[in-house]
Structures are given as structure tokens and as C-alpha cells.
Amino acid sequence: MSLIIQWFRQDLRISDNPALFAAANKGEILPIYILDNENAGKYKIGSASRIWLHHSLEKLNESLEYKLRIFTGDAKEVIAQLLQKHNISAVYWNRCYEPWRIKRDQAIKEMLKRLGVEAHSFNGSLLIEPWELLKEDDSFYKVFTPFYKKAYLKGFLTGNPISKPYKLMISNQRIECLDLDSLKLLPTSTWSEGVISHWQIGEEAAYKKLEYFLQNGINDYKEGRDFPDKQNVSYLSPHLHFGELSPRQIVYNIHNKVSNRNLEHFLREITWREFSYYLLYHFPELPDKNFQSKFDYFPWRDQTTLLSAWQKGETGYPIVDAGMRELWQTGYMHNRVRMIVGSFLVKNLLLPWHHGRDWFWDCLLDADLANNSASWQWVAGSGVDAAPYFRIFNSTLQGKKFDPEGSYIFRFIPELNKLPKQFLFNIWEAPSSVLKKAGITLGQNYPNxxxxxxxxREKALQAYNSIK
Structure with missing residues (x-):
């Protein structure tokens, strides 16, 4: 009997998996996962994401009766070897949209066609495929709001997920492959244990998190999502990135269980993810190249000391430092705080947005090439639909507004928890007697x-005016 390869990629789930559903209806499947660092180049998966991937593959393997076959190397070569050694009639997968994956997958399709093997790809990751929504002149949208309105009017922002396969016949054939530990995804340091202790991973955990958000988080989403100490964010982004949950499943449940002003605001966040993939598809240079070419002449600084202080959460501005420490400790950062720390890096420190892109890529569990690139360019003012460069967040005012009680800051900077709140956002102005009572020595146990x-801010505006 011939086998059908089900190639799992960023769709590590059984439900609402179009490729798996179609393959399972055709016959006996051979489920595989390939860690392809050969084609990924400098965008091979980052350290934090590797931790999540390890545990997510573990959960997927359980769902597949422990029959997931794991490989590493150039995906085209891996599949070619499987075709040589086994009777394979077809290969099924869900599409990915990173430029290197598009190029690689096209080469694999051409190889399969030459060999007379069926190739079937599906949309398992997006509500809107990038070529499905264009302007009247067939150009692509460069501003988010018109994109969102068109997507809404055209009915893209709804979901109709499919069930698990009715019958799943998984091959018992002996296949030479690796075990999960051979991929060496987990760092040897204890850092990975600390990061992952904050999360439950896998398809079942993702759906539970969605249910929890619908019951507890979304009802005050419009206002609450901006406050990092409130539970009004979904924490679904790592599950979405690895495909433990699909956007169709999310919007289907949202539409069925929520009917208030918060729905649109959450849909806009889901659509921003879609827009990021849309931009990456139409502008493949997005991760590296300024969309607005005038920023090629921006007088960025190269200050490793400043960059290191930002990365470690030692800037002397508590809301910034709390965000960077949250990132290091949990592999996640609240969205409002991402904007604050991003603005601080590119506008207050005048460091290139690429440094932020690279640090987030390595430290975020939800590191996603499309979202990471589009969002950093948005913060820097160099992208499409970018926040104007002169919109510079004042981290002191942002902290006072969105963490007025200091609850978020105290959670990640406990050495400040004895400081009166009136000085929390401007510690350098606190009298020495107050600092002494709080056990704080600036420059020693908390930075100036x-x-x-x-x-x-003035220097940033001068720099911007120099390229206008």
C-alpha cells in the first residue's frame, strides 16, 4: 500500500488542519516534521521558540499515537530520500508564507511533479491569503485600516473550522528517523526551565486558553488590553505561531460567544497578524529593508553599552526595564509594553530597529517573522502604515498611565517594591532618605x-528632520 506524507510545519494540531483532514481521507498517512535550518538561513528558529517547539512536538506526537517521524536538514532532500526508500503517492502540507519557505516549497512541488508524486497544499494558518485581497488597481494595501475594512466587508474575518479527521490511519512502517531529543531544541541552561514554567503547551492547552480568555479576558478588552497588570490579553500568540490553534477557530468562537464593542477590537488584533503576513508576502524584504527608503539615511547610533542595558532591563526607566525582564523571564511581553520598549530603543536611544528585531526573535516564544518585522518597522516609523516617527512614547508618562499602581513593575523589578509610588516613575528625583528607606542605591542595585x-526626544526629532 502506498503512503501519503502529512508534512507538519507551523500547524501542530489535529483539529482544523485542512491538509491532515484531506490526507486522512485518502488513505494511510506518514506524519513527518522536518527541522529545516538549511534553508532558513539567518532566520532559523530562535532560542525561546526552540523551547516551545520541543514541547509542542511532544504534544503533537502524543496526539498521533507516538508515530510522528522527525527529521532535520534540507526539507527537499529529506522528502526526496523518503520517496526513494518508500512507496509514497502524495505529499500534503499547509502553506507557510515566509520568503525562504515559499521558495523552498515551490522547489519541492516541482520535484514532486517531475517524479509523478501528488503535491497538495492548503491554507491552514490565515483567514486571508495574501493574494486574495487587493485594491481596485490590483496593488496591495499599505495602510492597515482600509485593509481591515475591506477584509471585514468581504467576510474574511469569520471562521468555519473543520473537525478532526473522521478516521486517521497512521502508518506503522519502520522509517529511519530521529527522536525529538536529537533535535537539541532545549538549551542546556536552567533559563529554559524558568521560561517554560509560565506556560501550558499544545493543542489542548491552546483551546483551554482561548476558552479562558472568552470567559474572563475579552469583556473589558477594549480598555483593559493596554494595562499590563490586567488579564485582558489572550496570551494566544505562541499557540497561533506554532499552529496549535488556528485563526479560524479563534474567530469562530469569538463570533459565537461575544457580541459587544470588544469584539471589533480583538478582531483588529487578529487582522494585524494577517496584515503582517500580507506585507511580508508582497514585500519580502520586510525583515531587513526599510519600507520607507528615506530611513536608509537615518543617522542611527551604534552604542553596544546602551543596547546591552536595554536588553538586560537596566535602563533606569522602570516600565521599560519591567518589560525587558518579563521578556527574559517568560518569553513574552505585553503588547503595550512592546510598543514602549520599542519606541525607547529606536527613538530615545537612536539604535536601529534591527537590534530590537533580533533580540525579540531570540527571546520571544511567539517570535514570528511577519509580525516581528512589521511591528518593529511600525514602531520605528519606517514601515507601511507606520506610527509617525515624531510619535515618541515618554516611558515615564506611559508607566504612570498604564501601570499607575506599579503592580506590573513590582512583579518584575521586586527591588523597587518598597519605593513609594509617587517616585516609582522618576526614581532619580526621590530624596536620598526615601531611597535609603526603600533599600535602593542608584547605580548599584538599580541603575541611574x-x-x-x-x-x-529632541535628538530623535533632529535626526528625523535630517532625512525628511
Whole structure:
């Protein structure tokens, strides 16, 4: 009997998996996963994401009766070897949209066609495939709001997920492959254990998290999502990135269980993810190249000391430092805080947005090439539909507005928890007696500010004016 390869990629789930559903209806399947660092180049999976991937593959393997076959190397070569050694009639997969994957997958399709093997690809990751929504002149949208409105009017922002396969026949054939530990996805340091302790991973955990959000988080989403100490965010982004949950499943449940002003705001966040993939598809240079070419002449600084302080959460500005420490400790950062730390890096420190892209890529569990690139360019002002460069977040005011009680800051910077709230956002102005009572010695157990906000804002505006 011939086998059908089901190639899992960023769709590590059984439900609402179009490729798996179609393959299972055709016959006996051979489920495989390939860690392809050969084609990924500099965008091979980052350290934090590797941790998530290990545990997600573990859960998927359980769902597949422990019959997931794991490989590493150039995916085209791996599949070619499987075709040589086994009777394979077809290969099924769900599409990915990163430029390197598109190029690789096209080469694999051409190889399969030459060999007379069926190739079937499906949309298992997006509500809107990038070529499905264009302007009247067939150009692509470069501003989010018109894109969102068109997507809404055309009915894209709904979901109709499919069930698990009715019958799943998984091959018992002996296949030479690797075990999960051979991929060496887990770092040897204890850092990975700390990061993963904050999460439950896998398809079942993802659906439970969605249910929890619908019951507890979305009802005050419009306002609450901006406050990092409130539970009004979904925490679904890592599950979405690895495909433990599909966007169709999310919007289907949202539409069926929520009917209030918060629905649109959450749909906009889901659609921003779609827009990021849309931009990456139509502008493949997005991860590296400024969309607005004038930023090629921006006078960025190259200050490794400032960059290191930002990465470690030692800038002297508590809301920034809390965000960067949350990232390091949990592999995640609240979205409002992502904007604050991003603005601080590119506008107060005048460091290239690429440094932020690279640090987030390595430290975020939900590191996603499309979202990471589009969002950093948005913050930097260099992308499509970008926040104007002169919109510079004042981290002191942002902290006062969105963490007024200091609950978020105290959680990640406990050495400040004895400081009166009136000085929390401007510690350098606190009297020495107050600092002593709080056990704080600036420059020793908490840093002095590494820059002056007012002065750095003026310098940023001068830099921007130089390229206008």
C-alpha cells in the first residue's frame, strides 16, 4: 500500500488542519516534521521558540499515537530520500508564507511533479491569503485600516473550522528517523526551565486558553488590553505561531460567544497578524529593508553599552526595564509594553530597529517573522502604515498611565517594591532618605537613567528632520 506524507510545519494540531483532514481521507498517512535550518538561513528558529517547539512536538506526537517521524536538514532532500526508500503517492502540507519557505516549497512541488508524486497544499494558518485581497488597481494595501475594512466587508474575518479527521490511519512502517531529543531544541541552561514554567503547551492547552480568555479576558478588552497588570490579553500568540490553534477557530468562537464593542477590537488584533503576513508576502524584504527608503539615511547610533542595558532591563526607566525582564523571564511581553520598549530603543536611544528585531526573535516564544518585522518597522516609523516617527512614547508618562499602581513593575523589578509610588516613575528625583528607606542605591542595585528623555526626544526629532 502506498503512503501519503502529512508534512507538519507551523500547524501542530489535529483539529482544523485542512491538509491532515484531506490526507486522512485518502488513505494511510506518514506524519513527518522536518527541522529545516538549511534553508532558513539567518532566520532559523530562535532560542525561546526552540523551547516551545520541543514541547509542542511532544504534544503533537502524543496526539498521533507516538508515530510522528522527525527529521532535520534540507526539507527537499529529506522528502526526496523518503520517496526513494518508500512507496509514497502524495505529499500534503499547509502553506507557510515566509520568503525562504515559499521558495523552498515551490522547489519541492516541482520535484514532486517531475517524479509523478501528488503535491497538495492548503491554507491552514490565515483567514486571508495574501493574494486574495487587493485594491481596485490590483496593488496591495499599505495602510492597515482600509485593509481591515475591506477584509471585514468581504467576510474574511469569520471562521468555519473543520473537525478532526473522521478516521486517521497512521502508518506503522519502520522509517529511519530521529527522536525529538536529537533535535537539541532545549538549551542546556536552567533559563529554559524558568521560561517554560509560565506556560501550558499544545493543542489542548491552546483551546483551554482561548476558552479562558472568552470567559474572563475579552469583556473589558477594549480598555483593559493596554494595562499590563490586567488579564485582558489572550496570551494566544505562541499557540497561533506554532499552529496549535488556528485563526479560524479563534474567530469562530469569538463570533459565537461575544457580541459587544470588544469584539471589533480583538478582531483588529487578529487582522494585524494577517496584515503582517500580507506585507511580508508582497514585500519580502520586510525583515531587513526599510519600507520607507528615506530611513536608509537615518543617522542611527551604534552604542553596544546602551543596547546591552536595554536588553538586560537596566535602563533606569522602570516600565521599560519591567518589560525587558518579563521578556527574559517568560518569553513574552505585553503588547503595550512592546510598543514602549520599542519606541525607547529606536527613538530615545537612536539604535536601529534591527537590534530590537533580533533580540525579540531570540527571546520571544511567539517570535514570528511577519509580525516581528512589521511591528518593529511600525514602531520605528519606517514601515507601511507606520506610527509617525515624531510619535515618541515618554516611558515615564506611559508607566504612570498604564501601570499607575506599579503592580506590573513590582512583579518584575521586586527591588523597587518598597519605593513609594509617587517616585516609582522618576526614581532619580526621590530624596536620598526615601531611597535609603526603600533599600535602593542608584547605580548599584538599580541603575541611574541611561539617557535623559527630554534631550533624547529632541535628538530623535533632529535626526528625523535630517532625512525628511
Amino acid at each position: 537613567p541611561i539617557i535623559d528623555l527630554k534631550y533624547s
